[in-house]
Amino acid sequence: MGGAQEPSEPAGPSPLVIGEVQAALGKRLDDVAKILAGALVAVAGIMTTLGLNSKFVFVALNNRSWPIYVASLCAIIAIVCSIGALLIRPTGRGVLWETGVLVLGVIFYMASLSIAVVGAAQAAGGNGRPTITDVRLNGPRSGMRLHFGVHADGVQKWSHIEVSVNPKDSGDLYWSVLRPDEQGRVEQQIDIPLSPPAGTSVVEIEAVNPDESEPGACEAKAQHGPACTELHIP
Template identity: 60%
Template sequence: MGDDREAVPTPDEIQARVGKRLDDVAKILAGALITVAGIMTALGLSSDVVFVALNNKSWPIYVASLCAILAIVCSIVALLIHPTRRGNLWETCVLILGVVFYMVALSVAVIGAAKAADGNGRPNITDVKIEGPRSHLQLSFDVHADGVEMWATIQVYVTATGADLDTPIRGSVDDYSSELRPDDTGTVEQRVSMPMTLPPEAGGISITALNASNGTDDLCESRSHRGPTCTRIRIP
């Protein structure tokens, strides 16, 4: 009768099998950068938005890219380690570190994609038009903002100013004010059209739009992440 017992693997064969499995993990980590880029693309982060995020020094994009690169470095180092008993131990330690970098890269990539693709909540004033004589002006303009929090508002003010275009001539009373709420996607889109009658001492019109969630730095010249947008028009 033949011997049906399975041959017992030698220690070298065991170490070789363990080394092969570790190498398989290392090969998975080698695609970390592609995986991170795929997640960002799936969440709507196009190349144009990536460049904007990098220009704005968006830290999640930098952290995700750095961690993905470190995961790749760990995978390359692991593949170069010889599959001995001690080598497998070192390879395991390197791969654990690589997996940590890999998971951090994936997590931060989701945060970065959501932050960059969702907008910044800053309002913009565009398509400003003034028609009619000074005594019966018709002012119109568009207000737009992306990424506005659901509980926040975009506040818009229109005021007649003096010759310096900064000082309101009617005290604290605005000729127009509104608080615009975002829709379900966090977008504010409003076309404002209003008549204005400027007194003789008026030198122009000031339009201000600001994100009410900021609470500070409401000056037009302030260096703030969500500073206001200001438009000043001199009226002859």
Template identity: 30%
Template sequence: MITTADRLDANLDRVATTLIGAVAAVGGLLAALGVNSERINLLFDDDSAQELLLAAGALAILAVLASLTALMVQVAALEVAALGAGAACYVGGLLCALFAAAGAADYAAHPAVTSLSLVPGETRTVLSFTVGAGSLDEAQSVVVLVMGARTDGQLYESVMRPDETGRVEQVLDVLLPPGTPEVTVMAWRGDQSVQPPSCGSGRANVVCASVVVP
């Protein structure tokens, strides 16, 4: 005959077995939310996201340790206490992983300036480049600014909104005034800063690229 104590022990053992899979559960949650190896590397370069990932891993390991402890102890009260601590660590690890994954999604919204080139013309040189960004919301935008050195000043400016998939990708050609010695292309999140942030500040996810005009 199965007693109430036996049923309790069986239930506690099942809970302990479930909590042992906490590490796999945290990793599975990150994978399900699109955090691949490339995103993980980006997150580990960010201080706040790095702390969340380390906390998620540490809590998952603590959940496993608490579960193993619960399986080994014979006193029901201690087993319940260990499982309670393990469950708290399990939930905490999942929450940290969730917040880290949210940070990974925001990383995709960093603007990028690629394929920068100069195309000589008969009278004027053309600056060609591509601006891209992903995972943008409807209210978010990317501002592009092309500045000439010395007295040329602002040569081009535009505000780009995402398409229905949340992406911005545009090839731009800018005519340069004759005698322009150097140009700088800036792109940043317009929803985070109205004014152009300095290239070295990192504000508004700003990216800059400069090219010398021969």
């Protein structure tokens, strides 16, 4: 007598179970993709937290600060990766592709945050270039006084700003070295008597960071060139 044969157990998980696992995994990956979609907003928030407001952004862009551009590019790539991952179907191979795309997006997202920190620090720190402000010449020629201000941000603590006043094509009438404070800032008001040699009609004021200065005259298109002012004596 032949007994009834019991149905054999399936060799592996049923397609229904596999589909449920893939759907659950795809749902989790989709959540990660949605988080990465806000990468640009998150990077902007990090920059704002570090004090990189619109003023510093304009300074960084004006100085062609590469971290700002690279951080923005990495954030955009992270967003593209997240959107691409959301469009992949949660099949067996699709889950693998979605995982790979999201891993790439996370890498670009973390790189964007790290580079944004560098960019915020650079922009907030200034560029070390001096500027000459508030130039005034008071009194008659026999007793003139010269007043001007020197300002610079982001000067390295071991560096300095050199300031000189001299008749054009002649030796110095005044020369000084200005050191930065603890925040890398130089802010100095200079008020000196001016007694130029007879026949002098033009006096030059120059401020330069010798550690950052690039060769060339005052008019040269150099990012770290000297700041110069010509003062015509009546």
